[in-house]
Amino acid sequence: MISILNGRRTQMKQLQKQELGLLNPFFAGWEETILWSGLQGHMGHAWVDDGNSPTSARVLVGDFCFLAGRPDLALIEKIDLPISQKFLLLIPRTADWEELIQQAYAGRCQKLTRYAIKKQPDVFDPPKLKAFANSLSGEFELLPINRELYDAAKREVWSADLCSQFSSWAEYERNGLGFAVLHGNELVCGASSYSFYDEGIEIEIDTRKDYRRKGLAQACAARLILECLDRKIYPSWDAANLESVSLAEKLGYHFDHPYRAYEVEFYTACSMQAKDV
Template identity: 50%
Template sequence: MKKRLILFEKVIMIVLFVFSILMCVVTPFGWDEQLPDWIWAVFLGVLVLIVPYMLYAFVHQIIRITKEKKWGSFTKRVLLRFVYFFCISFVILKLLALSYSKIEYLLFTFFTVCISIAVDDIEDKNKTTVRQLKVYPVKDADLAKIKPLFDNWQETLIWSCLQGVMGQAWTNDLENPTSAKIQIADFCFLAGEMEPDFFNYRHESWNTDFTIMVPQNEEWASLIEEHYGDNAKRVTRYAIKKESDIFNRERLQQFIDGLDSEYEVKMIEGDLFIQAKQNHWSADLCSQFPSYEEYKEKGIGAVVVHKGEIVSGASSYTVYKEGIEIEIDTREDYRRKGLAAACGAKLILACLDRGLYPSWDAQNLGSVALAEKLGYHMDHEYVAYEVKL
């Protein structure tokens, strides 16, 4: 390390000495004013970085020579230091001739270039890591290549991603994919051959510490358990059949009309969108839409309002080209009053009016019962994992 510092010091001395000689030659002819800014920027930046170190080294060497009384080397070493500081002084005098704004500009240029080089190096390392992990983001134009891996999976969240509407997909091979991962909202779907690298790569936009992983088969399930251990909780969820023309409009309207007069059923608009996102229990009703403008364009939802406050709601958790995936919930102190049924009925009717299919996936048997009350039919159970990342 010491030898490297000495070598570094000598290189800097030589560079500054050459620069000083160059200035002595070009200054009388006014050529120094024609030097490009990058030359000034480099020497000014080097000067700012090296002067504190050289001052320390100069003082440290004098103290050391004095203590060790090696006067034979004193003349040689100190003379070299004086030559070096003469060069620095000359450069400083030249720089003082520049305006303050010029010096500020040159320093900004030098350090901006240094930072850019450092950032590019970090990005290159990240890209290398992604390549080594065999994890490649799938662009919209390539989504068709991974679609066969998800065939026969009747899941609207998957369809949304494959349609390029919402979510992000990754694969192990962009040309001939054999495994793929889809991340959309809080859900992660794993398909094809097992690829452990999917668990080791985390995209910078994925800022959550929780996800629901849905394996395509038991092999994927075993891999999740092996990788996450106690942080992966195995749960049973319930898929609801996607059937058209099963809804009874009159019956759905009865759920809405049957509410007590103290409650109002409203579509989610403006202030109700903001209120839904602000309440912890109702945030997921609109959580996948950053702004009301985007929700107004793509989403749809209904809420029950009591004394100006949202107490129950049903909304589009995610959307796909043919419909929505429903998110439904009721504030804990307002449950068992038929509010969720009224919200769900209002949302289903609004979807039917727009030609959208209101898809339903149940987290528990209570959700299954509510879905069947509104006209749906259960399809099958499936395994998922609630994972703490």
């Protein structure tokens, strides 16, 4: 893709796995495991503004788009995504990207505050987590996500993100991990890997609206964390709201800092194109 910016001709380059080292100067020290999934070549795609001497970079994994380096409209003006995806979270590393994002997507971008959670492998209390995992009443059943539950999760809008970043059961079975709560034969809550990286997973938790505030998310998340500890992988947590922060803290995590994100809605079915600026 070629774009003219302030008289400068910019040609975006999508990176191959062997070229991902070009991203290190832009994203080093950024403690986001969804980003790490892209940097390590496990998931998503990455671009730079110039394959020889890059000054800007973009990493896209699922619903998350990370931006770093010198603000460059070419990296945000057009992003091709699956037809089913209706929004994207743009996460700038520095504040100087924000004005460009708001210009490019005026009228369809919402500024959000998200909450980073510290990554501390030794803070968990297994007996406490086991108590949480065993706290459900007898009407509920807590099970590992198997092929049947994987398919069930992907069929419903509320639960799709439990497995949405894994294109097949075989891929999820190989790289994913999760647990689900059933009420009768119905899936009503799940805690699963939204993404995976070398040392762990990023946790996704979803509860059906009519089953919230029953302790299901706490039990499901506790069971997933215990499984991660048994497998010696890290269960990373990033919070979309303060309620998620509160649940994380009950499970042993500690809040780190708030950060800015921009939720951008789609106009077209398969791609997002910035309006003229």
